Amino acid sequence: NAGVTQTPKFRVLKTGQSMTLLCAQDMNHEYMYWYRQDPGMGLRLIHYSVGEGTTAKGEVPDGYNVSRLKKQNFLLGLESAAPSQTSVYFCASSWLQSYEQYFGPGTRLTVT
């Protein structure tokens, strides 16, 4: 089992460019999450999904969109990147909200 994987691992964007981050899990988990991690801020939830075809906003959703067309994949999109979106992005999955979340290795995004 690969667990949770993320693509790409690193990315540099110019302001205004767009990109999509891909998260994949092979544990048949219902719940998937996207977080951003900034120094001193902990993990903040961007969007999450409670199952295939569903998405919901988290704490910091502005500037991001998500889609979950297949149960195993959760995509995070940035339509027009801004320097404030420079961060490390983690995807996670869990069986239920009240069970262990398994995190991916992270994507380090820099927006110049």
Added chain:
Amino acid sequence: GENVEQHPSTLSVQEGDSAVIKCTYSDSASNYFPWYKQELGKRPQLIIDIRSNVGEKKDQRIAVTLNKTAKHFSLHITETQPEDSAVYFCAAGGNTPLVFGKGTRLSVIA
């Protein structure tokens, strides 16, 4: 919504001493309280969790206590070792998505 406060933000202890990290939460409906450890450059990983129907849970050198009345929970690490050096995050939720604390950077000095 849920709000989680975590203290201290940094903690240094001598090898072999104990370390305690405390968190408070605001939503009385929260019923799941995990603790994650994140080593430098790595992903967060669960080290222990506790549910609202339990007051204390222990796993070798790690223990967590929960006081539902006061809405606070704590992580206790005994006999600390250099490999315990990392950032530790508490979280609260269960009925709603987890909300994480801002983290505690633990340094164990040999």
